[in-house]
Amino acid sequence: MAYTTIDKHTAHFNTITYTGNAASTRAITGVGFQPDILWIKNRDDSSRYHVLADAVRGTNGSGAMKLIYPNDTQAENTTDTANIKTLDSDGFTVGSDNNVNKNSNSHVAWSWKAGNSAGSSNSDGSVSATVSANTTAGISIVKLAKPNTNVVTVGHGLSTAPKFIIGKDLDTADNWTCYHHSMGNGYGIYLNGTNAEASASSFWNSTSPTNQVFTLGSDNTWNSPSLVFYCFAEVPGFSKIGEFRGNETSDNAFVYTGFKPSFVLIKNFHGINNWMLFDNKRDGYNPDNDALHSNTADSEQTDDEIDIVSNGFKIRNSNQETGHNGHRYLFIAFGQSLTGSNNVPATAR
Helix, strand or coil, X not given: CCCCCCCCHHHCEEEEEXXXXXCCCEXXXXXXXXXXXXXXXXXXXXXXXXXXXXCCCCECCCCXXXXXXXXXXXXXXXXXXXCEEEEECCEEEECCCHHHHCCCCEEEEEEECCCCCCCEEECCCCECEEEEEECCCCEEEEEEEECCCCCEEEECCCCXXXXXXXXXXXXXXXXXXXXXXXXXXXXXXXXXXXXXXXECHXXXXXXXXXXXXXXXXXXXXXXXXXXXXXXXXXXXXXXXEEEEEECCCCCCCEEECCCEEEEEEEEECCCCCCCEEEECCCCCCCCCCCEEXXXXXXXXXXXXXXEEECCEEEECCCCCCCCCECCEEEEEEEEEXXXXXXXXXXXXX
């Protein structure tokens, strides 16, 4: 398959780094588009949470964005006015909170472009949802209510089936539950935890997403007046969503993506380990690609576990978080287009 869909990945995903100054209002520019999903982490302070805002959930009515925390089970925060204030045409504005603007601390912000809007009604599934979708890049935000134990289908707004979905209950303290096609539709895994995959048909009703909808089972995780989902389909030359196996040596697995990754998220779904998050801006050269953990407030780690190369990434560590012998690792990567093919044979369970 030729890479003709996306010629400039930074029009749909970008990473920005900045040093905090504790100003009450501070505009961060240079993203290149208005973020629809914005995820920020203080790199230096191990007590500062990951913070996430999006265009569909929007503002809290007090001059700031509604917040959720990828490393924690907390319900949506609708009262904070000092974290992320606005999503702007070329970036975003933050307040003085130490999570996003601590004086002299380094911060990183990952931005995705969905539908460049607060979303619209989608009735492709058995329940109506508000969806903001970027079909070119395979990214959508889905917000809905499912206040019962019924099995429902939900429209995701993409023209192809998502291979990675992150879901969060906004009203109560509950896990961030993920679907990944490498685990299959009978499993889920928690973005905020170290857990291995959990076998439960109740998450997705043992049903894989289609080109129009994904399915929610009867699990209590989904019984909430308000839920949000971030859906990612694979787009050649821009995103790769798959798995690899470790071999527990320093010359570990090479993972072919067909592009130079600018963002890589990895989880050992056979083991009890952290989620590992890398990008090409915090250091941007091999072998110094430092990790953050999506499931903890830890400061940036310096284990140098991967090399980012022109057509994928290479595991350079033998530990259980990225390279344990025989263990299976899920990943999602975003990056820059190249000419060629990123078709890789599937690995059987």
